[in-house]
Amino acid sequence: MSFHPQMPYGEGWHKSERFIPEAGADFAFTPEHRAQLEELCTHYPPERRKSAVISALYMVQAQQGHITGNAMRHVAEVIGCTPADVEDVVTYYVMFFTKPVGTYVLQVCRTLSCALNGAEKVTAELCKHLHVKPNETTADGMFTVMEFECLGACDRAPVIMVNNEHWAECQGPGDVATLVDGLRAKGLASLNGCHLVKERA
């Protein structure tokens, strides 16, 4: 029985994408991260520490760039749930990386308003400039290019998110070289961020 009588099952449709990331190196939170996490847990009822799992995973990512099997086991132990519970979360939310990524992850919004404003050209230009395809990392490990869905700033289209926390807005294909060179020279400090007032002033 299929979802629709004409649905061509058996031709590569309906493939589960379930996978388990590699165990990776041994992992434990730094004392600072551990303390920060314990503080965050106080925002929830004592028996609800699991609510802090997303925050814990962000800390893993801050510590080692991406999330490994060993890191998930450590998070499970600290939060008080099973590794499967943690894996469930890691594989669901798009802001977690399960594979190594570049120092700077450039995620170009591809959804309608950005696309209507030339996002495809921005991605193409970025890929050309860095000699990669989407989802690939440059040979020097500096940049990963990805596509992303609507970032909630469609008036500032096209938008690029850098490392899940920093934004570059109103990026035309012509701005790509400046963005990349700026990151190479001055790192994240080269981004102007998301500042309405600054922008309109």
Place this chain on the structure above:
Amino acid sequence: MFEPVLTKYVNEPGGHTLDFYVQHGGYQALKTALGMTPEAIVDTVKKSGLRGRGGAGFPTGLKWSFVPKDNPKPKYLCVNADESEPGTFKDHVLLERNPHLLFEGCVIACRAIGARTCYIYIRGEFYHLQKQMEAELAKARQAGYVGKNILGSGEDCDIWIHRGAGAYEAGEETALIESLEGKRAQPRLKPPFPAVVGLYGCPTVVNNVETICNVPLIIEKGHEWFAGIGPDKNTGPKLFCVSGHVKKPGVYEAPMDTTLRQLIYDYAGGIRGDRQLKAVIPGGSSTPVLMPDKLDTHLSFDGMVAAGSMLGSAAIIVMDETTSMVWVAKNLTHFYKHESCGKCTPCREGVDWLYKILDKIERGDGEPRDVELLLSVCDNIGGKTLCPFGDAEIAPVLSTIQHFRGEYETYIRTGESPVQSDFRAAEPVSAH
């Protein structure tokens, strides 16, 4: 002329700070509300006619009154700052430029429903806003507007900002609750409704950021003032997001008797390059596209339904004559395919299939039966899913076929798009 209230100071340098907010009359409504009974607050909000700004337009006062008073469990307020509907960026502006209005609204709403804890669930991508909000929240706590024994009244209300990690579905209220509990953002079967069994099994109200930001204004200026703005049953100031092919994209505050034409041509400066308008999505990607003949309709909850669409999150996406509507359907279906939570079969399987058919047409391999097949698949999704995501994902497909069937047929017959768009890349770059 209508004067903005929610966004009055958004372009003012320093307008987001506690000092500025207090100097301009901020936290006065909180003082008033502390002197009112919870019932009186709910009643005032009911009389104002405030309807939720998150998408469905459900009356806010009524939602609050569903929270059982005799339930001994703690009660929670969850503010929905997930803002993931494509085309929507109004909450972004409030979070960035007017966080204290939100905090003040949270404390008042908590008092109204008997909650002592409020979580602001903010999408993970808004982290740069969160840092600034945390700093402002700490100041509000120190000044006694938030936290224990607020302004010496004996009332407690803690506000915590909870960061998500990228999932459109986390905006659905029960999925948001699941996510807050540390799980995948997958919706729960209703009933029971969150007002009775919500976060941690306790009574919970989920409200949109803009909804909560209206609350201090209603308390301060009165429900008559609020009800006097805009058409009957569609009252109060409203934020509209305009993006796409317009000269001045942005967030505009206006009453809901403003027409689509006024928003696009007066507020947003008209179509870029003075091209012809082809179609408009009036309320975010999940609302059906409208043709230019509907431009004189009011942008109200009821006006948009009458025009054959929905106000949704009031996200107006404007498309000019160079836009291929088959590509629009494919672009948005890609979004829904990417974001489907996978919990129920019609959505999980169906949206993937819709995308594959649209992609095939776009590559020039469409077959004559494909339009009927798309309609048939939509028919197997619409109304048959666990949450409204299913109806959302078919809206772009159904409405573009309804208005632009000829474009689909030409595309399939000739294998090429009948419309050339200069904003697209010459070669496809997408990873999928």
